[in-house]
Amino acid sequence: MTAKLIRFVDLAPTIRHFVFSVPEVEALSFEPGHFASLTAPVNGKEITRAYSLAAAPRGDNQFEICLNRVDDGVFSPYLFSLQPGDTITLKGILGTFQWREPAMDAILVATGTGVVPFRAMLQDLFARGTDRKVALIYGTRHAESLLWLEEFRALEAAHSNFHFVPTVTRPGADWAGATGRVQPLLLDAMGSRVDVQVYVCGLKEMVDSVRALCKERGMERRQMIYEKYD
Ligand SMILES: Cc1cc2nc3c(=O)[nH]c(=O)nc-3n(C[C@H](O)[C@H](O)[C@H](O)COP(=O)(O)OP(=O)(O)OC[C@H]3O[C@@H](n4cnc5c(N)ncnc54)[C@H](O)[C@@H]3O)c2cc1C
Numbered sequence: 001m002t003a004k005l006i007r008f009v010d011l012a013p014t015i016r017h018f019v020f021s022v023p024e025v026e027a028l029s030f031e032p033g034h035f036a037s038l039t040a041p042v043n044g045k046e047i048t049r050a051y052s053l054a055a056a057p058r059g060d061n062q063f064e065i066c067l068n069r070v071d072d073g074v075f076s077p078y079l080f081s082l083q084p085g086d087t088i089t090l091k092g093i094l095g096t097f098q099w100r101e102p103a104m105d106a107i108l109v110a111t112g113t114g115v116v117p118f119r120a121m122l123q124d125l126f127a128r129g130t131d132r133k134v135a136l137i138y139g140t141r142h143a144e145s146l147l148w149l150e151e152f153r154a155l156e157a158a159h160s161n162f163h164f165v166p167t168v169t170r171p172g173a174d175w176a177g178a179t180g181r182v183q184p185l186l187l188d189a190m191g192s193r194v195d196v197q198v199y200v201c202g203l204k205e206m207v208d209s210v211r212a213l214c215k216e217r218g219m220e221r222r223q224m225i226y227e228k229y230d
Helices: 075-081 112-128 149-158 182-190 204-216
Strands: 002-012 015-021 035-042 045-052 062-068 087-094 106-111 134-140 162-168 197-202 224-228
Touching: 002 062, 015 075, 035 062, 035 075, 045 062, 045 075, 045 112, 062 075, 062 112, 106 112, 106 182, 106 204, 112 134, 112 149, 112 197, 134 182, 149 162, 162 182, 182 204, 197 204, 204 224
Parallel strands: 106 134, 106 197, 134 162, 197 224
Antiparallel strands: 002 015, 002 087, 015 062, 035 045, 035 087
C-alpha cells in the first residue's frame, strides 16, 4: 500500500511526529500497540523498518508514527528527509504488543521513543473506560526529550486510576520531577505486588533489565509484555 505524508511536527530536537494517510483504503484497522512496517529504497537498497503507531485507531485511513533520528542510521534520516505529499510503501500493520487478557492492573515502562505505543494504548484504554490501575514510568536523558508530557499529565489529572512518573537521568536546573533510571521507579511502583502486568518498550538493554527485575520479583513470564526496538 502507498502511504502519503500529510504533515509532520518536531516534538524535540531529534524527534519527529509524522501523520500519513493511505488513500487506497477507507479505514485502517489495527490494535493500539501495533507497528507499521515501512519500506523504501535508500541509497539503492530496499530497506524496511518498524515504527509503533503513535495514536489509537480513529476509523479513518491515517496513521501516526514518531521517531528518533539516529544520526548514523539508514532509514530514520530518510524519513526525516520526507516532505508533505511524498509517498512511501506501507507493507502492513503488524504486532503482538497490545493490551493482554486477563485485564490486570498494569505498569508501563518506557525509555525514549519506547513511549510511542503506550500513547496509543492509553488513548484507547481511557477512551473505552477502565477501572484498572495503570502507571506509566517514562524515562529520557533530558527533560526536553520527554514526549507528550502535558498530555500524560492531563490524563493523570482526569483519571484517578492513572499515575504518570516521568524521569530524567540528566536533569536541568528547572526539572522538579523524578531523576534516574526507570528500574528503581518500577520497583517503587510495584511495592510488594506481583499481581500486575508489566508492559515494557524501548531499546534491548533496558527491556532485558526490566524483565530480569520482574523475574527476580517472582512474576510469571506471561505478566511481562515487551517490545524491543533493536
Ligand atoms: C516493533 C518495532 C517498533 C519500533 N518503533 C519505533 C518507534 O516508534 N520510534 C522509533 O524511533 N524507533 C522505533 N523502532 C526502531 C526503528 O525500527 C529503527 O530501528 C530505527 O529508526 C533506526 O533505524 P535506522 O535505519 O535509522 O538505523 P540503523 O541503521 O538500523 O541503526 C540501528 C541503530 O539505531 C539504534 N536505534 C534503533 N531504534 C532507536 C531509537 N528509537 N532510538 C535510538 N536509537 C535507536 C539501534 O540500537 C542501532 O544501534 C522500532 C523497532 C521495532 C522492532
